[in-house]
Amino acid sequence: MVAAALAEAITHPAAGAALDIDNVNHAFDIDGAELPVLSDVSISVEPGEFVALLGPSGCGKSTLLRLVAGLDKPKAGTLREDESRIRSPQPSRVVVFQDPTLFPWRSVWDNVALGLEAQGILKSQRQRVDAALDLVGLSAFRNAYPHQLSGGMAQRVALARALVNDPKILILDEPLGKLDSLTRITMQAELVALWQRKGFTTLLVTHDAEEALVLANRVIVFSERPARVKADIRVDRPYPRHRGDPYLADLRRQILGLLGLDATW
């Protein structure tokens, strides 16, 4: 359907890249004191894998994503995309941030076109923007400005802005957090469909264990800050997955236990 339109619009579908996070440590300086945020994080992601990252709030998930994106450099350790060291941002690794951070001075269409424009290929690839907008169901709002959108719509525009770049690694920081439950389920299905079709590697931060289990082949659970990898769980279930699946329910109980929520389950 719409995902197919996007896939067609993109002439050379990029396969996913491998991601290697090797002994990464990171810390922030707050008022002279050092705040350790990541402690010896090592994760090796195969090309095309869908990895969900779960952890308590403030443990360092967004920080790790910024390192993967190349926006910050780790205090120690290395990150590699397909054997090459990550030193700076690259459009092959696109981030959908926790806040949509749309540019308020650009219309929806121009926001989605941002990446292509920055790379100087917008002129020949305008249809990709239209296809991405179609994909998130916002074609009718192409000329609207961000202040005219709802929070969920803005988040969808941010998603379209990332997808239009045809990334090798898609980095998602709670991108569906602000959506209503109905749109959320639709977008989850679209995301899986898109990921299967395109084969990009996906890194998804979420606070919703169920979402992680419905979407990912691998769920990584972090500890409290400083974040350590507490568990690395394979989810060997075919897609499309069903929320009621007892196997997933079992994993969910296990994950919530790791997050310290066994009493409430």
Place this chain on the structure above:
Amino acid sequence: MSTYSLSDGLASGAPRISRAPLLAAWVKESGAGVAASAAWIAFGLSCLWWEDVGDWSRTHSLGIAAFVIAAITLFGTVGADYLGSAGRALRQRAPWLVALGVFLTLWEVATAKFAWLPLPFFPPPQAIIEVYTDDLPKLLDSVFASVRLQLGGYLIGATIGFLTGVSIGWSRAVGYWVHPVLRFIGPLPATAWLPIAFFTFPSSWSASTFLIALATGFPVTVLTWSGVASVSNAYYDVARTLGAKPSFLVLKVAIPAALPHVFVGLFMGLGSSFAVLVVAEMIGVKAGLGWYLQWAQGWAAYANMYAALIVMSLLCSGAITLLFAIRDRLLVWQKGTVKW
């Protein structure tokens, strides 16, 4: 049958019931217009009824013009429904027309007819009209001279200020060198440079251009700079992950994000450059509205001064209106902007 007569009765009863409200509605819609018309008739009569205490040639024409305006106002507001947006605009402004008519009547009576206000200093309306009709070439020359000087200086100052502001906001090295200079020179009123500028520049015209540019440049620089500096890092992060190069970050992220600030700077610069323009014209440049004011004062030609002041105020207000129109065009994406 019964329903029929019921609705029939309602239909015929309706106008009878609503006659009084209809009248009230008419008064509400057209009352101000009729009052405005009356006020302007009063003004016309005040021109023609008594003899002038002085010798002014336009009194009669002014009285006739007031009657014409009264007539236009009356027919315009009463027939507003047939005049579309012009009619609506007229109705909306009718209360102001009342106030204006009353003010002009009082002015006319207090000056030309009974000289309650001391005469040479408070000329009547017809004296000012006389300036516009009889001294028009000189006034127009002054307007052109002022506009040319102001426009040149303002554009130069705004451009340099904008570029400087972006560079300071963007580059630490530029900031290191320019910031202290800016702090030292910027707060100085541009007029303080007047004596030196008229010495050192080859012509008083170039000196004035420099001063106007200086007065404009400082606020534009500071506000552009603060605009660029306050752009959220999140925008840069987004652009960088999408493959933006530094030039893209400046041109397509920093500058558009800073634009609301830039317009505040342009607005402030416009205000302070007007002040410099008038002073420069009064002191150095032998042309322009400032010089016209000075000249009129020398001849004790008070009507000319008021006439020039009115023109000047229209020009300044027009310039600000233009600036706001440009801003509204460029910043459509902002919500809740102030209307000028």
